[in-house]
Amino acid sequence: MNAIHHPSAAWLLDYATGNAPPLFETVIRAHVGACADCREEIAFAENLGGEIIAAGGFVTTGTLKAQDICDRYEQQDDGGTPFSRADEVALNGGIEQFVATYLHSSMEALPWRSLGGDLEICRLAEEHGAHMWMLRGQPGTILPEHTHGGSELTLVLKGSYFCGSDIFHAGDIEDADEDTEHQPVITRDGECICLAVTEGNLRFKKLLPRLVQPFIGI
């Protein structure tokens, strides 16, 4: 999976520094797991972190002693998860692996709700004012035109959609925010399933979606 659309540098830096809110972090991790370009960006950001610690200040007061650590703890031979976020395990198994790995569920077990027509939605999580959604649409489905109340990251897990002249395929991330106005349209290639994390409510341009919005919570 060679992604074309990636999280912005600001999101990757948030991820590399551990500053990304948890739900956004999950989406970025899933993308990074399958994107060598982003892993390289994260490796660079971690290098920069090392330089910043090396150039930073000193606090000398402390009780720790190196000798105590060496005496008390044994060195371990091998194994264990790498510490770098650039070494995330690749998710090459596609959507089922994602759902099993991150949601500890299966596609069919997810609580889907119909949005009418050929579009279904499933609210997966809520944390600190952000929501995580799974969306499933049939070929040719046109989503309502909208802007955002905050940041939005959408990871394509299956199929593809386009916004304007950009096409987003499986593995791509669409990075949107309050400055973004878009109307995703699912391509005619097949079913499209996306994972999205949103901050605040979407702001629909047309009346009908706005009327339905309170019942969905999106």
Add this chain to the structure above:
Amino acid sequence: MIRFGASAVLPGMLARMSDERMKMPDNVIPLMGGDTSGDAARRAETLLLVKVRDNGDREAYGELFDAFTPRLRAYARHHGCDAGAAENVVQDVMVTAWTRARLFDPDKASARTWIYTLVRNRLIDQYRAGERRQRAYDGYATTLSESMSDTDSSERDLRSSRLSALLVELPEEQAQAVLMSYIEGKSHREIAEELHVPIGTIKSRTRLALQRLRKLMEDPV
């Protein structure tokens, strides 16, 4: 491009990591003079960690310990840990550096980068555990005007570091966005809100800053 002058955002921000104005109760001293953060130091640290990895070399570990614990303590304090919590963070990181040294791969990262990933991960665990994330200071000002008044000796030393030499090549607002992320532990949205600028502006500053830093680090003049 706006260049840093004699005083600017970067030295002020880095200096605050060891500055009494952070209201740290500990005995805090500025970064030592000389090239303690440059290429030679980076290579030396990495060699030490390789010795720890391959031979369980206690002397090498002791040198690494002395080089990093004061810095890690300052870093943890800046991320909102009180003295006790910072000591726990530093202990966990340095225990991991000893017990898991076999996972270090110098072909992938320098020792300081590897140790950064340890402290980053440890701080994430702390936040996730629900410990209150408090700032070590209140009303931290990131404005240029305040930084312009910072002209203490720690800044002069910091300006000699390789990192500072790279960051001064950036417009101030770009360096500020990057440093607020690392040193203050803020997301790009938090930075945008604090600086009262649109989110797109911070995204743009971060992208340009990282592009420029990468070029400078990969192709030093």
